[in-house]
Amino acid sequence: MSNVTAENQRVRIAAPGRINLIGEHTDYNDGYVLPAAIGQHMEFEIEKNGDQALCRISSEALQKTMQANLNHLKPGEGWENYILGVLSEISKYSGKLRGFDANFRSDIPQGSGLSSSAALECGMAYGLNALFELGLPSLDLIRLSQEAEHRFVGTQCGIMDQFACVMGRKNQFILLDCRNLEYRYIPAALGAYSLLLISSGVKHSLADSAYNERRAECLKGVAHLQKTYPKIESLRDASLEHLECLRHTVSDTVSQRCRFVIEENARVLKAAEALEHSDMETLGALLSDSHKGLRDDYQVSCREVDFLVDTALSFPEVLGARIMGGGFGGCSLNLVRTDAVERVSEQLCMAYRQSFGREAEPLEVRISDGVRLL
Numbered sequence: 001m002s003n004v005t006a007e008n009q010r011v012r013i014a015a016p017g018r019i020n021l022i023g024e025h026t027d028y029n030d031g032y033v034l035p036a037a038i039g040q041h042m043e044f045e046i047e048k049n050g051d052q053a054l055c056r057i058s059s060e061a062l063q064k065t066m067q068a069n070l071n072h073l074k075p076g077e078g079w080e081n082y083i084l085g086v087l088s089e090i091s092k093y094s095g096k097l098r099g100f101d102a103n104f105r106s107d108i109p110q111g112s113g114l115s116s117s118a119a120l121e122c123g124m125a126y127g128l129n130a131l132f133e134l135g136l137p138s139l140d141l142i143r144l145s146q147e148a149e150h151r152f153v154g155t156q157c158g159i160m161d162q163f164a165c166v167m168g169r170k171n172q173f174i175l176l177d178c179r180n181l182e183y184r185y186i187p188a189a190l191g192a193y194s195l196l197l198i199s200s201g202v203k204h205s206l207a208d209s210a211y212n213e214r215r216a217e218c219l220k221g222v223a224h225l226q227k228t229y230p231k232i233e234s235l236r237d238a239s240l241e242h243l244e245c246l247r248h249t250v251s252d253t254v255s256q257r258c259r260f261v262i263e264e265n266a267r268v269l270k271a272a273e274a275l276e277h278s279d280m281e282t283l284g285a286l287l288s289d290s291h292k293g294l295r296d297d298y299q300v301s302c303r304e305v306d307f308l309v310d311t312a313l314s315f316p317e318v319l320g321a322r323i324m325g326g327g328f329g330g331c332s333l334n335l336v337r338t339d340a341v342e343r344v345s346e347q348l349c350m351a352y353r354q355s356f357g358r359e360a361e362p363l364e365v366r367i368s369d370g371v372r373l374l
């Protein structure tokens, strides 16, 4: 591996954040998503330190530092768990991992819904795989990073973020079927339009618990659907007609969650088609419908991002807008005529400041390659 330097003692890695054009909360329901890796990324330097088990990880930029012992890995505090989880999971795949020193920095704004967590997991996993020549294929790195988040962080996330971080490709969206991980790239050709992200700067504290709650509600819906339709394995297999049988057996809330997922799955496929046919009007309308579903049925939006979306949609140059990512804060994704991006972005931020007394941050999006050696 030519980029592993000083007789295979050190690697440098870039691990990107991600956007998701459409398909929220569909990944853990075996459904479709349409994400892409972006220019904002984490950079890691990882070096063997000669010890059997001692790992030292720090980030001067983020003022973080931690140590771990490969022989005693158990969940710790906050951000450390993403790394501890990866070390624990990767040790299950290979016994060749040894002590190392790592340093990282990031330009992925935290809490903006751009998945700095997947970048941290996948960057570490990819770097250790290269440095210690573990020979793990990309799919294993994706799966073990997701598993790390389940077991050490406690978020029962789907696979979209880790998949996008590892498999991203410059100027391409990834249409991913989360049931079997089949995927294809679709060129990010938006014609006269661009994607504008506006970070609300808020991340409501219930985000993690509410995420797991949504997942449990979907599973509950499936368990009830299966009583009438035993062939349904996940919401991916259900249609709106199937939902009729839930009417008197589960709460309205569970029905609403299921309806959103079924509709969102259909929207992803339509959006992929619209993208391939350069039909930006249809794409924009799908984004806005996705937002309505996330706000009203899945109930993962918040007033700050609703405001950003509603205000954006009042501009004729904006074809569609929605909350992006897991929800409860983060950013809005807007499909905006390229020649109006600057003006729309300025006015949105100004309106946000006037209404909430805080700053929204416009983020430039460049669709980039996935995790890689530098």
Ligand code: GAF
Pocket (backbone or CB within 6 Å): 023, 024, 025, 026, 027, 028, 115, 157, 158, 159, 160, 161, 325, 326, 327
């Ligand atoms: C978070 C999760 F990590 C993803 O797996 C996905 O479910 C997303 O929220 C919502 O679409 O980013």
